Amino acid sequence: MTAEKLIDCIGMIDEKFISEAVGYVPKRRARHIAAYLSVAACVCVAVTAAVLISGGGADIETLPDGSLTTISEVREPVQTTYSTPAQTTVWVREPPETVPTGTESSHSVTEKNETETLPEETNVTSNNLLVVTEQTTSASTAMGGEPETGTETAIVPRWEDLSEIEKYPELYCHGIKYGLSVNDKFTEEEVNFYGNGNVTGIDEYTGEIKTKDCGFYTVSGMDSSYMLAVYTGDGMYTGYMNSSYRTDTLGEYLDGTDFIGRHGFITVKSSDMSDDTGSYYIRYDLEEVKEFTEDFLLSNSDAPFISERTNSWEGIFWSDERFSLIRIYEGGYLYLAGMPADKYFLIGETGFSELTAYLEENAVTEKVYYNTNDGTDIPE
């Protein structure tokens, strides 16, 4: 069987799985705030425990997504804590040859070989994979009950079986963490040498932190604090993205947007973004909305970046440069998604009223349009 055949066969799966995945809502959205507070307490306990276990020699940092990570020195037992509002997972992993004596083991890292008998639930048949058992603590009973604990088995390949890209998913430059963005590939003409540094990764087999020296490159048209590239062979450079990158104002964001070629705008009003029941979709006259929206966005170019939002309107526009999503939230928050990063800008109550009123007045609900490539729409 080839991967292409597998892709085709995945295309034949039961349709209920597709609609279920598309409409998937993370459990955490339904949680009460008390659950979050309880989870936060769990996280604090877990992090404190991790620091104490590692003898205080570990570095702790807050990642852009709010999670905490603790990484100890190479060859020491590695304590890593990942946390989300829905679940706290404590990974405790040690190299097999350095298991401390007298320590109650709450984990295991098992190398599969030809003669080893594995637990039934692991079912590993390849000898180049590892079985890693995690101890997990669930926050599902955080409303006053005892947290649920359990184990989760992961299977990871050996370090030498990984591609160079898979080995080194992180890059640090000027104190900024960049994550590998495998789909951002650039040619030599699109990059400029920036400096020397190294990329890092963790050998999950031994827990060892690995680094590799390499050159960093800036990407034409992209802020170096948003993306850097590394040469990854075949004449191509792979991007590393700073997911916490934010511009300060809408104007800075719009600098890289070409509105001239935009020729599509669809909106939806929804009181609950996680459930589109009761939503309605309106197709607008594209040219008028294009001009108005462009003027509006540019006139609000000093709107500051902000991260809060409530109920929304939603729209999609295309430009020659980007495929982007616009949401206009009650309370005056404008959301723009797409390259280079998701953004929320405060345009104020007046801005919200002005933009949504214009869109409502210019709604075209009866005609069917087909997009064409020259920027105009032809009614059916």
Added chain:
Amino acid sequence: MEDRSIIELFWNRSKDAVGALSHKYGGYCYSIAYNILAVKEDTEECVNDTYFKMWNVVPPTNPNNLPGFLGKLTRGLALDRVRLRTRKKRGGGQYEAVLSELEESLSSGESVERHIEDKEIAAALNRFISALDGESRAAFVLRYFGFYSIEAVGKKIGGNENRVRYLLRKTRAELKNFLEMEELL
């Protein structure tokens, strides 16, 4: 508009059918097609092809699950298009990445050369997917059916990219084992 009403418009050969479908599922179809094609013009043509194919197959088909049915149509057309297109170093969307990831689930030291019907594999995949937990199932389907980027899957399931990579890696390894047990590799 309810899905059933949209399907009835197609059955009645109403001129409003495509419009209603586009209003409700235009963005959804666009996302799937764009994930695979990554080129605006191709994506738009593909979405229009989807509407056209929907018009041709309904009736006689009477979909019970419109988003699922539509997703399959869009995905199939986009894959046909991306395979016809000359492969370039850039602009392949998530297709090349997904293809590369799934190779992992197929690499086996002892490959059994036999013809296996696609339907047989699809039935096995249904059994495999149904046994996954909700989060892993959503991540697997979004990534390998919908060709969502890792980042987009993370946003959808409420986890960061590391979490998604972990879930997918684990699921791929389980899939490989499952396919071997089912003697499909």
